[in-house]
Amino acid sequence: MPAAPTPGSRLRLTALLAPPLLWLTLAYLGSLAVLLLSAFWATDSFTSDVVRTWNTDNFHELLTTPVYRTIALRTLSIAAAVTVVDALLALPMAFFMARVAGRGWRRPLLVAVLTPLWAGYLVKAYAWRVMLGENGVVGAALAPFGLHGPGYGTTAVVIVLAYLWLPYMILPVYAALERLPERMLEASADLGAGTWRTLRSVVLPAVRPAVLAGSVFTFSLSLGDYLTVQIVGGKTQLLGNVIASQVTLDLPMAAALSAVPVVLIVCYLAAVRRAGALDSL
Amino acid sequence: MRISRTARVALCCVTAAGLAIVYVPLLLVLLNSVNTDRSFGWPPSGFTGRWWRAALHSEGARQALLTSLKAGLAATAIALVLGTLAAYAVHRHRFFGRRTVSFLLVLPIALPGIVSGIALNAAFRTVLDPIGIGFGLFTVVVGHATFCVVIVFNNVGARLRRIAPSLAEASADLGARPWQTFRYVTFPAMRSALFAGGLLAFALSFDEIVVTTFTAGPGTRTLPIWIYENLARPHQAPVVNVVAALLILASVIPVYIAQRLSSDTAGGRL
Numbered sequence: 389m390p391a392a393p394t395p396g397s398r399l400r401l402t403a404l405l406a407p408p409l410l411w412l413t414l415a416y417l418g419s420l421a422v423l424l425l426s427a428f429w430a431t432d433s434f435t436s437d438v439v440r441t442w443n444t445d446n447f448h449e450l451l452t453t454p455v456y457r458t459i460a461l462r463t464l465s466i467a468a469a470v471t472v473v474d475a476l477l478a479l480p481m482a483f484f485m486a487r488v489a490g491r492g493w494r495r496p497l498l499v500a501v502l503t504p505l506w507a508g509y510l511v512k513a514y515a516w517r518v519m520l521g522e523n524g525v526v527g528a529a530l531a532p533f534g535l536h537g538p539g540y541g542t543t544a545v546v547i548v549l550a551y552l553w554l555p556y557m558i559l560p561v562y563a564a565l566e567r568l569p570e571r572m573l574e575a576s577a578d579l580g581a582g583t584w585r586t587l588r589s590v591v592l593p594a595v596r597p598a599v600l601a602g603s604v605f606t607f608s609l610s611l612g613d614y615l616t617v618q619i620v621g622g623k624t625q626l627l628g629n630v631i632a633s634q635v636t637l638d639l640p641m642a643a644a645l646s647a648v649p650v651v652l653i654v655c656y657l658a659a660v661r662r663a664g665a666l667d668s669l
Numbered sequence: 670m671r672i673s674r675t676a677r678v679a680l681c682c683v684t685a686a687g688l689a690i691v692y693v694p695l696l697l698v699l700l701n702s703v704n705t706d707r708s709f710g711w712p713p714s715g716f717t718g719r720w721w722r723a724a725l726h727s728e729g730a731r732q733a734l735l736t737s738l739k740a741g742l743a744a745t746a747i748a749l750v751l752g753t754l755a756a757y758a759v760h761r762h763r764f765f766g767r768r769t770v771s772f773l774l775v776l777p778i779a780l781p782g783i784v785s786g787i788a789l790n791a792a793f794r795t796v797l798d799p800i801g802i803g804f805g806l807f808t809v810v811v812g813h814a815t816f817c818v819v820i821v822f823n824n825v826g827a828r829l830r831r832i833a834p835s836l837a838e839a840s841a842d843l844g845a846r847p848w849q850t851f852r853y854v855t856f857p858a859m860r861s862a863l864f865a866g867g868l869l870a871f872a873l874s875f876d877e878i879v880v881t882t883f884t885a886g887p888g889t890r891t892l893p894i895w896i897y898e899n900l901a902r903p904h905q906a907p908v909v910n911v912v913a914a915l916l917i918l919a920s921v922i923p924v925y926i927a928q929r930l931s932s933d934t935a936g937g938r939l
Binding site: 417499504512515518612 | 672673676677680681683684687688690691692693694695697698701747750751752754755757758762764770772773774775776777778779780781782783784785788789790791792795796811814815818847872876878879896897900909913916917919920921923924925927928
């Protein structure tokens with residue numbers, strides 16, 4: 389596709405790349421660098437002022453305090469649970485939308501899945517708070533069966549986060565399933581594969597990068613969330629909450645704490661990139 | 670692949686149930702905005718238009734909406750320029766570090782909002798504050814634009830992959846300068862992708878709260894910040910409900926436009 393580099397095209401490339409890279413480096417990488425740097429600073433415990441003396445106390449505290457380990461593990465398991473729930477819901481829904489429903493239905497179904505994305509994060513989280521509350525709909529709906537709603541807590545956090553990020557998982561999976569050529573499925577059937585065999589050997593490998601791409605969103609968004617936790621989490625504490633509450637009190641500690649999600653996500657991205665998921669992001 | 674009738678019905682039921690769960694909370698917010706009760710109880714005790722009238726006269730909500738619009742438009746404009754340039758570079762050129770550039774662009778939305786938020790906060794505090802640029806609309810726009818770039822980049826990139834490079838080559842062969850080729854060939858083919866990308870970027874900025882919390886000064890209130898601040902105030906709750914209901918109703922418009930515009934960009938990619 390692109391011609392061999394000539395001095396002219398190299399100049400054009402530089403002109404194209406310079407503004408976005410400059411912006412990203414200055415505004416984003418620069419900020420991340422400041423954050424990382426400030427993790428090695430200290431805080432005056434009386435005035436909450438940042439003291440710029442180099443030390444590794446924050447990381448030491450992070451690694452040796454059991455509470456931080458518990459919270460980090462809890463956050464990780466909630467993010468993993470949300471991702472699994474979303475994948476389990478998105479696969480059949482996207483499969484139905486892309487391959488089973490009639491052609492005329494695909495577009496409306498896709499729109500139906502997309503629309504809530506625009507309705508606002510807070511609006512939806514708050515709607516769940518109301519639903520899970522004492523006189524809420526969930527309780528009212530479960531009461532005839534003698535059941536109780538989950539109330540506010542870890543379960544509610546998983547439900548609401550899975551709810552919020554579901555479209556981010558359905559969209560890439562739908563796109564991948566829609567692109568899957570019918571010929572491949574026919575070929576699989578012609579070679580004697582039954583439905584399950586075709587699903588396992590043809591469909592699943594084809595949607596795997598899409599699921600991984602979707603999981604980048606569900607995993608990362610859950611890992612950093614602190615508002616949903618505040619709204620429906622009851623007493624549950626996640627990494628996001630601890631970081632948010634430390635920002636004004638002890639910025640260096642908050643910075644050290646945010647290294648945890650950053651390391652987790654970068655590892656995840658690196659792993660997912662090998663599977664080619666970032667190309668379908 | 671043959672799918673049995675039972676499997677079809679089962680898949681249909683799962684999808685229907687999934688969509689029902691998606692819409693129940695939204696319908697409840699709508700219902701709640703005309704509920705006579707101040708606090709939400711189930712079932713509602715009666716219906717009233719009072720809260721809607723109160724909300725329409727709420728100065729705080731109107732100001733916040735205006736701030737959100739300003740921030741969203743400015744961030745989208747920056748993202749459109751930077752995202753398109755980057756998409757052009759990555760999809761029309763081969764160069765060393767090409768994959769690193771795409772990776773870098775994804776990073777602001779791949780990292781949790783709280784990390785981006787406090788990183789920007791720390792940077793603004795240590796770098797901008799000393800030179801006299803305080804927190805405000807400007808810092809919000811910088812934060813939002815940073816994660817909006819990738820949305821435009823993705824949309825425009827998807828389109829560029831579909832536009833055959835031979836079109837641009839033909840244009841060059843016919844004697845057009847690069848700028849003319851862009852103006853008469855490439856740009857018209859990209860227009861709807863730019864619009865869809867811009868729309869998504871605007872929506873992302875409009876809904877963003879975490880990065881906004883850490884980059885806005887005390888006087889700068891976007892709509893999500895206003896909603897969050899007023900959620901906790903019981904006497905404001907009905908007005909917040911109406912604003913929430915309005916947001917849900919308004920959400921139909923951009924989806925409709927995006928769907929009309931293009932099938933490959935707005936629908937398939939975030």
